[in-house]
Amino acid sequence: xxxxxxxxxxxxxxxxxxxxxxxGTAHAQFQIEVKKHSNSIYIYESYGAYQGGKVGANAVxxxxxxxxxVIDTPWGNDQTVQLLDWIDTEIKKPVxxxxxxxxxxxxxxxxxxLKARGIPAVSSELTAKLAVExxxxxxxxxxxxxxxxxxxxxxxxxFYPGPGHSPDNVVVYFPSEKLLYGGxxxxxxxxxxxxxxxxxxxxxxxxxxxKMKKRFLKPKMVIPGHGGLEPGAIENTAKLLDDxxx
Ligand SMILES: [Zn+2]
Numbered sequence: 001x002x003x004x005x006x007x008x009x010x011x012x013x014x015x016x017x018x019x020x021x022x023x024g025t026a027h028a029q030f031q032i033e034v035k036k037h038s039n040s041i042y043i044y045e046s047y048g049a050y051q052g053g054k055v056g057a058n059a060v061x062x063x064x065x066x067x068x069x070v071i072d073t074p075w076g077n078d079q080t081v082q083l084l085d086w087i088d089t090e091i092k093k094p095v096x097x098x099x100x101x102x103x104x105x106x107x108x109x110x111x112x113x114l115k116a117r118g119i120p121a122v123s124s125e126l127t128a129k130l131a132v133e134x135x136x137x138x139x140x141x142x143x144x145x146x147x148x149x150x151x152x153x154x155x156x157x158x159f160y161p162g163p164g165h166s167p168d169n170v171v172v173y174f175p176s177e178k179l180l181y182g183g184x185x186x187x188x189x190x191x192x193x194x195x196x197x198x199x200x201x202x203x204x205x206x207x208x209x210x211k212m213k214k215r216f217l218k219p220k221m222v223i224p225g226h227g228g229l230e231p232g233a234i235e236n237t238a239k240l241l242d243d244x245x246x
């Protein structure tokens with residue numbers, strides 16, 4: 001039987017119990033998923049809460065001969081720790097750097113973990129500027145518009161097509177696999193929405209898209225920022241932008 005003093009004690013502790021429970025569930029909420037594409041490319045998905053639902057974000061792990069380069073951090077610190085643990089256990093090679101494709105949380109949300117572990121974050125000058133303006137830590141290695149990262153066992157081309165989903169969005173091409181990672185600049189083949197347009201430039205986006213298509217003529221595989229990986233991401237992005245005009 002519960003005595004009055006026990007009940008009073010529980011009432012006093014209740015707010016703390018609720019807070020502890022919330023912290024516990026927030027930490028356990030999302031679990032990254034990694035899929036092998038080839039010996040050098042893994043595609044991973046992290047998750048975030050967006051408009052009351054759970055949304056996945058695609059990104060890429062490139063495995064070179066002696067080191068790993070990751071394109072985009074997972075969506076937040078916890079999942080970034082999960083990803084680094086996964087690389088430690090499964091790949092067993094040091095992470096040379098992370099390339100950040102724009103300044104939103106689903107791309108840069110784990111930068112504090114990178115800072116804490118001394119892993120360089122690479123981004124354009126514009127992404128760094130927007131990150132700082134939005135209270136996010138500044139990436140460590142900056143490039144002007146485009147850059148190429150060469151590591152033993154591979155080459156990674158980073159290209160700025162112009163504004164689209166955000167003013168600073170870049171896309172990443174892996175020539176060895178002819179794989180084009182569009183990040184949030186590209187929508188998946190079956191979505192009917194352009195997604196978060198808060199920082200988008202829908203007038204410039206189609207022009208930027210044409211620039212990207214001219215630069216990377218026949219990619220074998222295209223990875224959009226969110227959603228499924230079936231073919232047609234570039235075509236669907238163009239269509240959604242075209243519909244937006246009417
Ligand atoms: Zn974004």
